[in-house]
Amino acid sequence: MRPLRPGDPLSVGGHRLLGRLGAGGMGVVYLARSAGGTLVALKVIRAEYAADHDFRTRFRREAEAAGGLTGRWVVPVTAAEPAAREPWLATAFVPGPSLAEAVTLHGPLPDRTVRALGARLAEALTEVHAAGLVHRDVKPGNVLLALDGPRLIDFGIALSTGATALTASDVVIGSPGYLSPEQARVRAGGGGVGPPSDVFSLGCVLAYAATGRRPFGTGTVAAVIFRTVHEEPDLDAVPWTLVPLLSACLAKDPQARPTAQEVRDALTDGVDEGEGGEGGEGGNGDSGSGREPDWLPPSLPRLIAERSSAVLSLPDPDPDPGLGPGKGQGSGSGSGSGSGTLVQPDVVREPSRPALSRRRVLTLGSAAGVVLTGGGLAAWAAARSAAGRDGSAGSGPLPRYVIGLHADLSGPDRATGRAQERGARIAVSDFNSGAFESGPDDSRPNGSGSGSAVGSGSRGTRSPHDSRDGRQDRPFDLALKVLDDAGKAKRAEEVAGDLVADRDVYAVIAATGAAATAVAVSRYEKALLPLVSVSSGADLFSTTATRAYFHLRPDEYALATPFIHYLTHVEKSRRTALIDDRAASRTSWQIVKDVSAYPPSQGTTTTHPVPADSEDFDPVAAAVLAADAQAVVYAGTSPHRAARCARALARAGFRGTRMAPEPVLQTAFIEEAGPAAEGWVITTTYVDPAEVPAAARFVETYRKRFGVRTVERYAVEAYDALLFVAQAMRELGGVEPERGALVRRLRGTTHRGLAKTIEFDPVTQQFRWVNSLFLHRVENGAPVFLGHYDKVRKP
Known part of the structure; x- marks a missing residue:
């Protein structure tokens, strides 16, 4: 969330604006508080778009479509004014991330979560279809994750069955990668696009949630649409228990797909409906309150709790002395100078408190709107309590720093790339939850001993037993940005350029093959962006030629x-x-x-x-x-x-x-x-973590989260590499990391990992490979x- 800007209104339709949740070419979404104190996401459309009759008609339809739905998994509309000079719509607020953001930050969801997600979204679509509507834009960005379940949002292009789409004839309705084949073929009129289209999109969403990748790939819009219409989906990484259902959802023939109700019934067998509760939003029962969000993986309830805390701790804006009856204090149903108009301030107020730095600010919700349920309140209270255990005054969010993963996820080395992505994602989750572990004292699988707490210049990461909530001595959170180079040198150079240009990225874990690494290293070296490799087959660059390349594998x-x-x-x-x-x-x-x-x-x-x-x-x-x-x-x-x-x-x-x-x-x-x-x-140069006692919890988490029996090679090594970088970032002290400083710190950092000890010789600056040779x-x-x-x- 960002502060209000000069020119932003103080109030819209009786709602006090607190900040910006998002903005686009068509308008702005604000976080607002109603006259009764309820938090809402309030979408305001720019006047130049509202002047278009068709656009205003479509906006009115969105309000009417969403306003007529009352199901548990659909975000309710609390107020709207399509007739205002700048039309607006308010929906209840969900302080959770979108599915797209959750997968980007924390990776694919476990099978159990995907089944619960699918069952509840299918239930929402069942209601949508029973009301005679087709959503037509079911995608990860339109699914918000709350503690008690997902919410389907954004009915901006919803279409009544048999109605005509209000768009230009050359516009494809929907989001490429998630739209159905019939949507791709029908560019106007909406004919032939019915409820089965939403089921196809739901199948795409669930495949993305389970794997972190779109079933019809990425690339240009034309390429994605072509594959959607003519090729079979890529479901190789989808858990086998979900493949039959998703294959049916993604059938090219709409008549061959199950209904939304049939999807829900198929998934309900694997979902404990007591999880998340039956007591309704904000209900009084334990299950309804969302205090046991067992449907989500551990990292996401904490993220939702942080966001709930950040939003609910916002101060109320100062009253506007000029705001009186007839100037925005109504319920939002009037027009003219009354409740339906925007109230423009005569004087631009400064924010009531200093704005957070760019990297400390949390992005709240999505551009469509959100529900603060009883579970959100419980999470907020838990976050406030946890943050105060050590007596610290601050309970706000920690700064979040990004580590890149440059991997081959679709080329010849995709198995190694996927394993390292999974290991890195677990490392990020463990670091953020405080559950990260160190290896045995002698750094070898058959050794003994236990980890010790990290202090200044210590030789290992903290065991989870050293702190109850992991926040006591953790100065920041981590996020992972994953990019696929497909094992191609040209693409590897492009990926390196993208990561170098992203100033929020402080280091990169490289899971590419030797050829791609050779091309990419020079880009990282010029930017002095630390590049850590755990599986490249050869030491392509010596420390005399590079400073930012860290080769954590023995050479030939x-x-x-x-x-x-x-x-x-x-x-x-x-x-x-x-x-x-x-x-x-x-x-x-x-x-x-x-x-x-x-x-x-x-x-x-x-x-x-x-x-x-x-x-x-x-x-x-x-x-x-x-x-x-x-x-x-x-x-x-x-x-x-x-x-x-x-x-x-x-x-x-x-x-x-x-x-x-x-x-x-x-x-x-x-x-x-x-x-x-x-x-x-x-x-x-790799271990079998199942045979390493110190890695037992990692193995259990890996198997459960990704639905596999065997932990692939180099997964635990990537886990260690990411925590090696995190330790070096911690050892820089309380200041925000800087790439060049991190390069220097990494050469002097010793990290006792689960597979091996990572350290560099202080004289030669070379990796001490003696810890990294094993036998099978x-x-x-x-x-x-x-x-x-x-x-x-x-x-």
Whole structure:
């Protein structure tokens, strides 16, 4: 919310204006207080648009359409004056975010929340359709999240069944990405657009809520509309339990879609209707009051509570001495100089208190209007109580700083990108709720110890047990801005440019592949915007060439270390065979070079090259047996070629230790090698968090929130990376962070993460990679995490 501007009225239709909720080309939405003290969102249309007869007719229709709906999940209209010089409409106020904002800030919603959201929106649409209306603009921005459930808003383009749309003939009615195929085809008249169109839009909204992405992608309006009309939706990331229903909602044929009532019935089985209550808005019962908003993930009730607190603590505006009977004190039903007119102040008042800084201000609600229910009052009281536990005077919102996530979410590395997005989102939620944890004291999965509180220059993040509400020593909140580069270099450069230009972004977590990273790094470096990478395969830029690039992964020259240690201390090999796969070029060369220079057990090594253009590993396998080798290190990076090597060794009868580097450990290797993959030991730079005791809560949250059984690789590493950045921001002190200062602070910050300790050598400024090398072994057709390479013992 922002302060009133010079020229803004003090009062509209008897409502005292408190501030601006939003503004656009057609008008302004204000937060206002009615004569009876009720908070409302009041939309005022500019006079130049109101002069258009068709526009005024449409606005009158919005007021009439919304005013005739009384359902629980529809925002009620409290007053309106379509005949005023500048028409206005007041709706009840919901202090929660829109669905679009909630997903942007906190990521996809869990399956349980999506089902509750869908059931209640379907109920709202059932009422809309029973009233003979079609909403025609069901989208995330028109869904507000309250503690007791969602609210469907903005009936500005609602259409009575059989009515004619009041638009130009070349205007598509609806929002691309959420409109139905029939909406995309019908540019005027509204014919053929009925209730099934809203069901299609609802399917798009629920797919977005479950995945954070539109089912028909992004891009130009023409491209999105084409995919909507001609292509199938992308539901790959949607929880499997929702796929059949959403597929039916998104059928191209309107007659093949379920009704809104059928959608509600299908989703109600998975929704406990007691959650959020049946007692109505502001009811007296526990369920109706919204005191148990179990339908929402933990991060969102807190956000709603903060906004409720911020709004309800606003001071009443000073009375306008010139405001008397006939100057805006009526109920909003009059005209002329009475209650329906705008009251323009003779003197522009200064805000009653200093305006908050741009980054401390909370955006309240959306541009359409909102309901402050009993749940909102309860949240406000809880927020005031929580903020006062430590005796602090302030209970206002904390400043919110943004961290970017530059990821491949739709290209060849989308699995890694999605995992890192999920891990980063959990980190943001944990930081904002005070539930973030630190790893064991020795930073290794098999170690012991517990986290300690963060102090000035401390070596780890605070355990959630150190503070009851997480606010006591947290000076700011975080938000995540996610952009997809699709694994393309050109798009990666554009994404980097977008994040660099956003001055609210203080650091970026990079989840892209090496090619995209190489293109993007220079953009971040020029802007001195910290770039943290946890999965890039190579150190593309040294600290002598860059200052802002933080590579939290061992480089190629470190990959030989686990091989040498394991074959010296676990499976002692005096004669080690190195298979130099020339298709891997530099990586294979580096491993062979290092292992040859420091042979395991101080024994001997033999090198056996395989040409890049050959997939015949039988000669190499025969040479390994002839050398009487006790262990083999495959130095390539191809899962397919590694599988051929494994099968050749098995056919030759080799029974010694077999090892390979991280790129080999893919499903393709295990499936193609079959039984020959059993027993292979692979060195990796990531952990299996399910086998790390310190990460137990992270694993539970991840599985529940995203509906998966296995936490994907690099998810917990991204979690650690984001909290590493957050810790450095905290260590800057109480001042607002600055990019250059954060670059310097990160090099001196040590963060004890769940997967590993993140720290940099004070002399070389290089990442201390020794904490980041682990071993897996293939057992019964699946990789089993063994732990940090120097903690593994022979079974």
